[in-house]
Amino acid sequence: xxxxxxxxxxxxxxxxxxxxxxxxxxxxxxxxxxxxxxxxxxxxxxxxxxxxxxxxxxxxxxxxxxxxxxxxxxxxxxxxxxxxxxxxxxxxxxxxxxxxxxxxxxxxxxxxxxxxxxxxxxxxxxxxxxxxxxxxxxxxxxxxxxxxxxxxxxxxxxxxxxxxxxxxxxxxxxxxxxxxxxxxxxxxxxxxxxxxxxxxxxxxxxxxx
Amino acid sequence: xxxxxxxxxxxxxxxxxxxxxxxxxxxxxxxxxxxxxxxxxxxxxxxxxxxxxxxxxxxxxxxxxxxxxxxxxxxxxxxxxxxxxxxxxxxxxxxxxxxxxxxxxxxxxxxxxxxxxxxxxxxxxxxxxxxxxxxxxxxxxxxxxxxxxxxxxxxxxxxxxxxxxxxxxxxxxxxxxxxxxxxxxxxxxxxxxxxxxxxxxxxxxxxxx
Numbered sequence: 509x510x511x512x513x514x515x516x517x518x519x520x521x522x523x524x525x526x527x528x529x530x531x532x533x534x535x536x537x538x539x540x541x542x543x544x545x546x547x548x549x550x551x552x553x554x555x556x557x558x559x560x561x562x563x564x565x566x567x568x569x570x571x572x573x574x575x576x577x578x579x580x581x582x583x584x585x586x587x588x589x590x591x592x593x594x595x596x597x598x599x600x601x602x603x604x605x606x607x608x609x610x611x612x613x614x615x616x617x618x619x620x621x622x623x624x625x626x627x628x629x630x631x632x633x634x635x636x637x638x639x640x641x642x643x644x645x646x647x648x649x650x651x652x653x654x655x656x657x658x659x660x661x662x663x664x665x666x667x668x669x670x671x672x673x674x675x676x677x678x679x680x681x682x683x684x685x686x687x688x689x690x691x692x693x694x695x696x697x698x699x700x701x702x703x704x705x706x707x708x709x710x711x712x713x714x715x716x717x
Numbered sequence: 718x719x720x721x722x723x724x725x726x727x728x729x730x731x732x733x734x735x736x737x738x739x740x741x742x743x744x745x746x747x748x749x750x751x752x753x754x755x756x757x758x759x760x761x762x763x764x765x766x767x768x769x770x771x772x773x774x775x776x777x778x779x780x781x782x783x784x785x786x787x788x789x790x791x792x793x794x795x796x797x798x799x800x801x802x803x804x805x806x807x808x809x810x811x812x813x814x815x816x817x818x819x820x821x822x823x824x825x826x827x828x829x830x831x832x833x834x835x836x837x838x839x840x841x842x843x844x845x846x847x848x849x850x851x852x853x854x855x856x857x858x859x860x861x862x863x864x865x866x867x868x869x870x871x872x873x874x875x876x877x878x879x880x881x882x883x884x885x886x887x888x889x890x891x892x893x894x895x896x897x898x899x900x901x902x903x904x905x906x907x908x909x910x911x912x913x914x915x916x917x918x919x920x921x922x923x924x925x926x
Contacts (some may be wrong), residue, residue, distance in 0.1 A: 547895045557776055566767055569897045573910060580917070701782060704913045708789070 513542040515694040515715045517682055519550040520599035523578050526636040528691040528703035530587050535706060541713045545624045547606030547634050548678045549599065550690050551583045556683060562596050588637035598643040604666035605648060607674045623655055630655065721922045722751040724903040726891055727761040729808035732787050735845040736901040737912035739796050742917065750922045754833045756815030757887045758808065759899050765892060771805050797846035807852040811840045813875035814857060816883045832864055839864065871889050
């Protein structure tokens with residue numbers, strides 16, 4: 509029997525990826541579903557759709573609603589929320605660390621998978637609850653240190669040519685899989701988009717033979 | 718005490734308005750919330766956002782996902798679904814009949830409000846479950862007749878200058894209220910967008926003093 513699983517594709521700058529990242533482990537575990545965390549960059553996917561900025565910035569009416577909606581959602585999930593003073597923040601450094609973690613680049617392959625979810629939740633909290641600059645290596649390094657990791661080693665591992673290429677490949681793969689936004693969930697090739705679809709994606713995974 | 722209520726803004730051509738229209742009366746009634754049905758035209762709001770067509774047509778990757786998502790949602794709600802061969806269908810005739818119903822233009826002010834929800838569900842079913850042309854007066858007339866109404870009288874009432882103006886005013890009001898898509902729900906000035914937000918909008922109405 510194949511392990512029931514869900515691929516969680518996210519960008520650290522993506523607003524609705526924040527509640528998804530905070531919720532997914534608890535909800536998936538309760539359903540017996542394993543989560544694979546897939547950091548990627550949304551910017552190149554937006555460019556392919558003809559946008560040179562977040563659609564929430566390009567369309568202010570839509571953007572104003574999104575911030576209010578996100579505030580209400582976070583209140584409902586009892587998640588702290590503070591609107592970032594910069595949006596979207598550059599998420600490439602955090603995404604590279606996430607890819608290095610997934611690849612186990614610094615200190616062994618098995619370790620990364622265990623701390624990537626905790627790292628991701630800390631980065632999303634920094635961006636969307638603490639208004640901290642997640643593009644700052646000092647802030648990312650401090651988050652790694654707080655997780656008991658070697659911050660300097662992982663920051664170095666993040667920017668190797670091999671690891672940069674890993675993030676580019678992940679982003680290319682996202683587009684090839686049909687993704688156009690974040691968060692997205694993939695279950696045996698079935699795509700679910702938006703944190704609103706997390707429960708449906710988990711239910712889909714549970715129904716897999 | 719003010720009656721708890723929710724304004725339901727919809728376009729008969731809007732895909733996600735279909736499940737919203739089919740679900741809202743039952744779910745609102747269970748919560749003791751009154752629904753006011755507000756037909757309007759999404760096209761002018763799209764034009765204000767720089768689009769000359771549905772964003773699902775302008776962005777094929779997004780559109781392909783929407784059709785699959787809608788199919789899954791309808792299956793989950795046990796609603797019949799057949800992808801319309803034309804999208805978006807012209808919805809102005811049905812919207813005008815809806816405005817005439819809300820205004821009670823043909824046969825008295827009180828009657829319209831009682832059959833508008835049934836008319837709307839029948840039109841949505843014609844468009845999204847039966848692939849029928851809701852721009853055809855014969856089809857709209859037949860729907861009215863099936864509801865026990867005077868189809869010819871209501872089709873005439875729909876196209877009076879006064880009623881056409883009523884729909885234009887509703888569409889202008891939608892934009893002024895901050896709407897940018899459909900379905901949308903308004904509860905004491907609080908905007909909720911998308912059929913995914915129906916439950917949240919009803920809960921918001923319940924919490925009103």
